Amino acid sequence: MTSPCWKAHADLVVVGTGVAGLTAALRARELGLRVLVVTKEAAEGGNTRWAQGGVAVVLGDDSADSVDRHVADTLAAGGGLCDADTAARIIGDGPAAVARLRSRGAVFDMGDAGRLARTREGGHTAFRVVHAGGDATGAEVERALLAASRDGRVPMLEHHVAVDTLRTPAGEVAGLLVLDASGVPGVLTAPAVLLATGGLGQLYQATTNPSVATADGVAIALRSGAPVADLEFVQFHPTVLYTGEGARGRCPLVTEAVRGEGAVLVDSRGLRVMAGVHPLGDLAPRDVVSAAITRRLAELGEDHVFLDATHLDRPTFRRRFPTVLAACLAAGVDPSAAPIPVSPAAHFSCGGVVSTVDGRTPVRGLYAAGEVARTGLHGANRLASNSLLEGLVVGTRAAEAVAADLALGVLAEPRLAACQPVPTVPVADRDTLQRVMSRYAAIGRDGEGLAVVGSVLDVSAVDRPLETRALVEDAALTLTARALIAAAAARTESRGCHVRDDFPAVDPDWAHGLTIRLTPSGQPMLDRPALLARGAA
Structure with a gap:
């Protein structure tokens, strides 16, 4: 260069x-x-x-x-x-x-x-x-x-x-x-x-984030010597418009405020998804709602539930939620006449x-x-x-x-400042990365699946000089994915957005953050994993 x-x-x-x-x-x-x-x-x-x-x-x-x-x-x-x-x-x-x-x-x-x-x-x-x-x-x-x-x-x-x-x-x-x-x-x-x-939504196949959300800042910070923390907590928005099997990239969001105006989640049988799950019902925190939807979908072998907002007439819905209405109508759904098909998607880091x-x-x-x-x-x-x-x-x-x-x-x-050339770092194929992250590191995770992600990234990543935007973005996704799975594998409990199927309970001993730094060779590693007190910076 x-x-x-x-x-x-x-x-x-x-x-x-x-x-x-x-x-x-x-x-x-x-x-x-x-x-x-x-x-x-x-x-x-x-x-x-x-x-x-x-x-x-x-x-x-x-x-x-x-x-x-x-x-x-x-x-x-x-x-x-x-x-x-x-x-x-x-x-x-x-x-x-x-x-x-x-x-x-x-x-x-x-x-x-x-x-x-x-x-x-x-x-x-x-x-x-x-x-x-x-x-x-x-x-x-x-x-x-x-x-x-x-x-x-x-x-x-x-x-x-x-x-x-x-x-x-x-x-x-x-x-x-x-x-x-x-x-x-x-x-x-x-x-x-x-x-x-x-954010880093492009780590996953379906996300509410636009195409620019490729974790560039996380990668730049890590390579600069800064620590990152709590990467294992990726919030999946529970109500993203379901547009068909295999939806990729940015999916239309159905704002939580629709539930704030009285809409409820139901499954394909018309049964309430959040009944008996949380005192706040359909307005429970997002991690609770997303996990409940995921469990119901697994029980039924289906890929979406429904958000019933039919109590709102068309003029009211149009006035209050014009963006949602436009997305629904484009997908052939009239939310004032029929429930909206929704499913969780990666939303916020x-x-x-x-x-x-x-x-x-x-x-x-x-x-x-x-x-x-x-x-x-x-x-x-x-x-x-x-x-x-x-x-x-x-x-x-x-x-x-x-x-x-x-x-x-x-x-x-x-x-x-030293005027260095562009760095040469590992870059994995984006499609492969998104597929394994969506399969093994989304809402439900376990140690075996996280190990699969690590192995796939190790095999598929190739050292490349960052000479194009695409390479910069794919390198950032690769490094951030490695950091995320390192933290997710280490946190052997379920807490908030981090749900481990093999460790389903909250563990009081894990009431602290996990920090990640890069080793001199550029590999993510846990940094004092048990010592980052809440809020330390």
Whole structure:
């Protein structure tokens, strides 16, 4: 590989154009930092736009709800692995974050008496989820942040994939190596790099995530020396529109808010799926609902159940859930006349790069925010609609942390960074990887199946230089899959999103996180597996 063909410099490079990345970029710009946003597609190509439900937030105008109650719901959903202080800080910052977003142009649905409309989703004990466009909250959040970024003249480098960080001899991050759409390399020098790359849904055949969700940030962080944690906790959304056997790629989401408005899950015989399973019934936390659906499907030998929302007439459904209605009608289903066929699909990574509520990772100069980060908010299972909240709050705090670290002079001097060639790393065939991950490392897992995944990846992976976007993405999926199965194999219990068929019970001895680092040879390994206290960063 030849030397990079071009260079650019900034105070902060943000990787990703989702809610966390754009929020961070806007706040950094307000603080006077030179910011550059990098995205491998167009700016509109992030994952945020697909978020339907809303933002979970306690605005203080409802005496029946409180921050403490929201925190309690979050901890209950998280299966004993959330950090209570982290949850309190992020949830407590929610009202200011939503107010800031509205000041940047976001328009939320209004209810009675001039208050924002609210709905309830799984795991919540109160109506606290604010939404936009009925079920198009993510699209509205993305629209407002992109418009504010363009008005604020935040520069964006589109159609450039992040390959690896630049690092000083001391291991500090001091920039980013990127490839353009033609594979031409370039260097972005900066004392701070914020990973806001989203999730890892493309590890699986069926997911709610778009094609860009290939775990790039997890791989970059690991190769930079940062630890990741809780990767075994992959949340499967229980109600994804079933479009036929063998559905692949991004599948249409049927927001949990449909159940919040009274819809119920039934099987092919018309029997309630959640009857007697959980006190909250159809609004139980997502891990509980997904597991219940999976068990019922296994009993019946079928591949989907039904979400019955026929109590909502067509005008009501269209007003409240226009996105869901359009997807259903495109699939030939009228949800006001017949139950919607649904099944679980990979949705959200509860784990990620170990970071604080201010986005700092253990590697100086490297920050993380959004789904790619593990702050301690989600634990073993994310509470519905806490993700947009986290992106708004931690994105803001990360920008402020970068500004503070720059002012204190604790970040590296970019001119000290070594300008290395693109890395050569193992790359597995994506189709093979997705098939074995979906078969052996999805909702139900066991030690034998996880060993099969490891063997298949070992046999199929070939060392390749990361000279194209496809190779960068497939390498990230390969490394992340290996890290995930290492953690899943080590956690010999069932907790939250992690369900082991061979260890079906919760084990109190496993009430702690698992961290993964790379060995000098580039292999994922458990790092002090029994010592990562809840919320440690």
